[in-house]
Amino acid sequence: MKSIIDSAKNWTLPMAIVIGTAGFPVLGYFSFLLPWFIFGMLLLTFCRIPLSEIRFTAMHFWxxxxxxxGSILAYFLISPFNILLAEAAMVCIIAPTGTAAAVITRKLGGSAASLTSFSILSNLGVAVAVPLLFPLVHPGDGDIGFLATFFTILQKVFPLVILPFILAMFLRRFTPVLNEKLSNLQEWAFYMWSIALMIVVAKTVNSLVHDPAGGITAIWLGLIAMSASGLQFFIGKQLGRFYNERITAGQALGQKNAILGVWMADTYLTPIVSIAVSAQLVSQNLFNAWQLWMARRAEEKKAHSKEARHLVSG
Known part of the structure; x- marks a missing residue:
């Protein structure tokens, strides 16, 4: 029975993607639950992180x-050939760190505290940079003003990232018993993200099915998204080696907030660009599924090796 449960855990993310794809006509109607799943997932994760561990380092600013x-560079490199693909690359890179990155980072053995520190910095940085940069590369009706955009983005960031962090710190300070109970429910955070992923994938597939964009355009947008995703994971991991935080830095730069990314594309850029952000969501979670599978294999090999040494010594 235990082996069946462990096998199911190994395939949770791929199963979520498959179920979300197959069930898109129905699961898309449950999108109103996404904020609640994300809030609960982050609250459980933050309950394990002492406030003293939230600090910004040189790696975070790099x-x-x-x-x-990178988003600016990608735009100017690609725009001479195709503006639409340049905008897609820009939004895929500038999108802030995803709300589930801390959960995946912890399961991979990285530092959830360091990831959370960067997530706060990343979201606030985007809230300032996007209203300045996007109207310059795509002027038009999307230009709704810096202050209006800043507060709109902040409204999306605060309840999903900042509020659960504040509540977790409050519980740690004033209700330590409840905080301890919540901190012991970390597996729930992972499964809440899996359910949220099913719903987001369903919304993505639904938009692809009903989007009027040509098939070739969608393929190019998907290729740009996958390339941007893979490159960011790679660069993040290479930078993290210098700070002994390879896993954390890779997830911080590679795992994106797709929901906010889709909103930015719809507000400032060509709406079709949101297809690239959706494709990035799928590709980054396929990569996360592979990473989790490799991590579990390494743990199993280590456990078997330890058991074998114990038998020999016994």
């Missing part, structure tokens, strides 16, 4: 520079 500077 990651932010790569996130913002």
């Amino acid at each position: 990651l932010l520079a790569l996130q913002l500077g």
